[in-house]
Amino acid sequence: MPSKKSARVAALTVAAVCSAASTVALSSPAQADTVAVHDIQGTTRTSPYAGQAVTGVTGIVTGIRTYGSSRGFWIQDPNPDADPATSEGVFVFTSSAPKVAVGDSVTVSGTVTEYVPGGAASGNQSVTEITKPTVTVVSGGNAVPAATVIDAKSVPAAYAPAGDSAANNSVNGLTLEPGKYALDHYESLEGMNVQVADARVVTATDPYSELWVTVKPRENASRRGGTVYGSYASQNTGRLQIQSLGPAAGFPVANVGDTLAGTTTGPLDYNQFGGYTLVAHTLGTLKSGGLERETTERQKRGELAVATYNVENLDPSDATFEEHASAIVDNLKSPDIVSLEEIQDNNGAKDDGTTAADVTVTKLIDAIVAAGGPRYDWRSIDPANDTDGGQPGGNIRQVFLFNPERVSFTDRAGGDATTAVGVTKAHGKAQLTASPGRIDPGNTAWASSRKPLVGEFVFRGRTVFVIANHFNSKGGDQSLHAQYQPVVRSSETQRHQQATLVNAFVKDVLDAQRNADVVALGDINDFEFSGTAKILEGDGELWSAIKSLPRSERYTYDYQGNQQVLDQILVSPSIRRGCDVEYDSVHINSEFHDQISDHDPQVLRFKP
Template identity: 80%
Template sequence: MPSKSSTRLAALTVAAVCSAASAVALTSPAHADSVRIHDIQGTTRTSPYAGQKATDVAGIVTGVRAYGSSRGFWMQDPHPDDDPATSEGVFVYTGSTPKVAAGDSVTVTGTVSEYVPGGTSSGNQSVTEISRPSITTLSTGNAVPAPTVIDARSVPSAYTPPGDPAANGSINGLTLRPSKYALDYYESLEGMNVRIGDARVVTATDRYAELWVTVKPHEHPTRRGGTLYGSYDSQNTGRLQIQSLGASADFPVADVGDTLTGTTTGPMDYNQYGGYTLVANRIGPLVSGGLQRETTRKQSRGELAVATYNVENLDPSDGTFDQHAAAIVHNLRSPDIVSLEEIQDNDGAKDDGTVAADVTVNKLIDAIAAAGGPTYDWRSIDPVDDQDGGQPGGNIRNVFLFNPHRVSFVDRAGGDATTAVGVTKVHGKAHLTASPGRIAPADGAWTDSRKPLAGEFVFRGRTVFVIGNHFASKGGDQALHSRYQPPTRGSETQRHAQATLVNAFVKSILDVQKNADVVALGDMNDFEFSGTAKLLEGDGALWSAIKSLPKNERYTYDYQGNEQVLDQILVSPSIRRGCHLAYDSVHINSEFHDQISDHDPQVLRFRP
């Protein structure tokens, strides 16, 4: 995820920012001496007065942001027009702590501008602002305009209009239809005082003192209180981010399924990290939903339990080893094979050429044993320094842990960071040319990305091929709330190439041995309905076993109010046809504010 260090470097006028992409007309009236806020906001996402000076714009201060680099205040016209598309609120960017307070009646003279959080290359929408202001306080202690209620009735079920093909897919120049599209509805409230009533938390409080609620409690609910992202057409319009104008120490510490009760009120903002946001000057009391971390069942003697777990940049300096160990032993019930992602080298993010990770892995193994689990053995391949992406200097890689009392590893020499593993036929059975080995490590599909780790295991006399994966991240994709609709998912290109290679490797095993047991698992960084998953499954070589779960249980990650699948375990036909396949997405992290990783581990049990 990108850093949240604030910057105003992207604060530019629409004239410079949105030009052709948003088709903004700068042929507005020559004089802006008597404009009202709703005139400045206009009926599209960008102001018809962008780049012009507006004089004596009147309003009542509804909220003050006195921290960070985006200091300023919101004001609202207490005398609205009758057009639902035009917002009556606007943010006044001061750049320093404002000398106004809520309830002040003010006039502002300044330049109308469009600020794009995250910069224009992000694809984000812009926020209409008045910058370089001259402020006159007329009176104090006035009633703040009554907040507009946001609830299940007011938010449309359709998420966004399609973008204008003549403007590269931008929705900036389209007339807002707040009764038809949720993004238009939220935009029509930009800068205004709004409120929500009782609202269920659908993304837990994070370290930046923000959380997500839904104002639509019946919109694709998960079994445990979240909101499911089940397709590209299911963006979940009731999601809304909540931040606070107060001290972060006073922000509620919430988990998924908790409820903000009563009334939460404040200005409607738009930011880089989630889009439309209620910046609360009043937050309703938090009522706990009592959510508990899940525990899966123990595998039987004849079942092989295989798990995948992204331990999020684990290095020897971390304080989470005991927690990860407890999760593996108690919540995952000590799987026979655990494919780990994001194991860092022995000195973590120190970029000094170190690539070995034996200290990291053995520290985890020792912690697992101390927690009452087995003494795992392990296999991995050290990457070439700084070639596998992730945190610079960290050299994250995939690692296999396995319980040697339950499963054995077939060691076959020849695997290293740059040598491609292959498949041979020996006595009618498929064998890896190297075990462990890496799949096509020189292929451009793996540039700045983790190379899959393939290994050959034996359980109760039967060989099982396991492929640990960590595909390229979704970083850089345009957000669901982007000004470009549909948003571009540029990172898919690399994952599609990666999925194609893994699918081809699995087919090379099945070509030699049709009934081979193959498990490809890991952080695929893509959904079970995605093009990446379809390519992995191509021609029936694999099947994503999370699809064996009811839809309201299919999630491994929680992002901006959408619970979704990023981690998957895919199996070959011989395993899928078996009568004893059991899958569990073990929810121990994604729904909780005190998570030790942002991913939930996955466990598959089957009888080879």
């Protein structure tokens, strides 16, 4: 999949250059006179004064943003109205560094604008702002309005109302119900000074000095301190992103399970990279939760250990080979077969036609040996140039590593980037027409996406068919906090097509040999409860083994405060029925600020 980091940098660059393109002028009443902040904010997500000039808007400056493409300051009316749906805070966009100070009492005149972070096409909610302002400082040193406490009692259990079907399921025109829906509650506080206390970290600090906390520590809590995303219907409403108004150098470097002890206070903003965000002028003190990286068990004598590990765009120029090698040897205990996803070609993202990845793979294998692990052998198929998605020029692909002292690979010629692998029957057993091979690589389901790699392995005399997958990413889906509810998951259409093809291939194997051992694994880019997983599982051809774990341990990825399953290992009935089947989601990356990949590896141990 494309690098999340590169996508984030690109988005920030676009925002800085084209911020005007994300501004939406909405229909509104006639020219406005002097109004209060709560009048501007109104009782819906969009202002009744959008696109109109306002004068004499009064408030106290509660925070100043002097960086990025959205420079300005927040004001809050110290004399609120009695309506809980109307916010008393608003952002004043100045474009250049503001000439005000926190505690200033000001009057502002300007144009009310609804700014959509990420642009209207993103589906995000808008932020009500006063733009092109004229600011008058009336006095300084005033008390900042007391922060509104956001806690488990104040945030409703329901996430969002259903949108208006006549408006493409947008919630923008609905009257806010802050006592009923979490998104309405946060929207009713947009721009206001808010506070959380003793908040547990549920997504580690990222490279952009952001982290996520929960104000509901018991809400779908994971065993290690995070918040598990377990279904589309059960959202985690206590999640909140934390940024800082101060320098990034002072931002807490936190892992999941840590706590921002004391109070964290600042204006409540909304941005494209997480939705509602507390932009802190006062940060709590980081208290470590002592989280440590996990280590799985070593496979027993008669067990086959199969793993999947997304190594996040690994190429020869990376500095993470030793760390990945240590993860495979020390944390995963040198599985017999490892499906690697996101192995890039020999010169990484340089787009010069190079597709071979032997340098990348050999460098990793050598690092594994140096770390005390086995000298793995490997198999893969180079993709056609720039056809499999990911970073342009990177040519990511799946690679099989296998320990030749424990397992053998059945080589059968004929597999290449464009030839479809098939299944035949010989001596009553299923076998591949090519090993390694790719599943139906010319099918449109794999357009700009990775094609599954299939291999035939032998362990203790028994054949095991392994299918390494990396399905279409979630790029392009609407965010959970979008204005459209329920959100549109457009990317899953292609994943459903991909899952259909993989399931059909597994059926071919099982039709040829009913008791065949089949393992389909990799970065499925979808949840264990998703439609994608259901299609993959089919009518019992496969079963996602992560469902053998307690719900509090089902996650491989941590995104915006939600610990979720993206990586899966699915098995055929002959494996599932075995008495000795063990699954482990080995948490070494997703919960940590110093991760070497954004995915946690998965390991399955069983006796064929």
